[in-house]
Amino acid sequence: MFRPTVGELLSGITDSLRESVMPAVSGGAAQRQLKAALHALGRLQRSWDRWPAYLEEDNEDIRQTLDAVLSDLSRELSTLPPPIEVITSQLKTRMSDLLPGAPCFNDRALSVAGARNLELQGLLVALDDWLRASGQAAQPAGKSRQQMLDRLYRRMTERELQAWAIQAEDD
């Protein structure tokens, strides 16, 4: 049994607030708060079920891209610099499996996926920072690695837009 769904509940609550509470709140801070709450509830209603797939896809995409860039680096460099060794090792270790999950999740698997996402994001930041600081990004081979990351960033951004259910530029 899963009816009413979370989306149906959120939709019903939003309609109820809009139709029965909003008319009783005239202007001022209370009305502004209610309008903002309705806006946030509307977004939740449009996006609540997108997050599991988002996290799964994002994790896999980041992992694969990190793996590709690190493999490329290891082929080119005879000795991996310590920061890259650390990133490579952490990518394989999956520390997030051993740590408490991401905050405010109820489902354990989703919580682990959230924690894994945080971990992968951190590795990606560390790799990007190293590539820029080492001057690698300016080398011909480095440029192609940076392009791999840039393409990933665009995919991540598009996924976020979907996950947040962004409808318009000013949404």
Add this chain to the structure above:
Amino acid sequence: MNPIPVSNSDDLPARIVRLIQSTVPEASHVTVDALTPMFGGNARKAWSFDLAYCLDGRTLQLPCVMLSQGVGRQIDTDVAQEFHVLQGLNGKGARVPAAVAMDPVGEIVGAPSIVLERLTGKASAVDFLNAPESVGSCLTTDLVGVVAKLHSVDWDATAFDPALAGLPPRDIAARQVTHWQQTFQGQRMEPLPVMSSLFGWLHEHLPEPGRICLVHGDLRPGNFLYEHERVSGLLDWEMAHLGDPLEDLGWIYRPLWSPERFVPMSDFVRRYGELAGREIGLADVLYYRVFSEMKFATISLTAARAFTTSGTRNMRHADRAATVAPCLKRCLDWIELHGKESSHV
């Protein structure tokens, strides 16, 4: 005197009188009349009043506004800096209110506050953006001149901020990137690799500033007064700093409040360049459009964090993090254009 909640206005007129007397000790017969709350939120409260006092045998009258800081702020600002900026602009032809008095830590008024001349006009962003095209075009065209005039005022960088002493223009401009990057790093609730990388891009592609000047820092509809078809004054100087003037141009044309419907950005930039006496390259404009998105995204993250950690109960901040992805998409699009423009040059 113990600080009081500044919203408790029972003895506020007397406190404002004391503030004026402390600023202008030679003034006598100081009166504050018609004290009226103008707006009040978590971030800032404002009152209007009519000030009168005697000085050198003359009675001076000035419509004023007092701005007081609240606790639920999303950006760290300094009212003393804002006051000194306005003082520095007064008498230089910039359309700004006169700086009248300041209580930098709130020991008189109850919260850090400044008293400014009350200019005529309205500041409504909604009304401005929904204005008939002819009115909006006139106002936006007038705004070009106001901005160019503001940017033409000369500042002694060291007097403005001793930390700028001896810095070349490029380093002064870079300080804004560093400032917002550090704010981002302090406020983010997750690593956010796309934003992190974009800050790297901003550092690597910082254009050589054509000029270092006073940048308003939050110049957009809602932060300037207008009356009929004329901009009557620039408001809200909390984020003013020395930097590259193109910062303001990028911010004015952020999509959320852009006057593009009235005057295309390319026309605004071209006219601004004519008034400023220099050519402005598209790549530089694109750079500051990217910078503006990153700044806005960082402010959004700050608001989202404040809501999540109970720093504010303002519901408008509840899903502010959702505004970040559209900012990043625009950045990635403009960086592509920037690359083409730079290789073309």
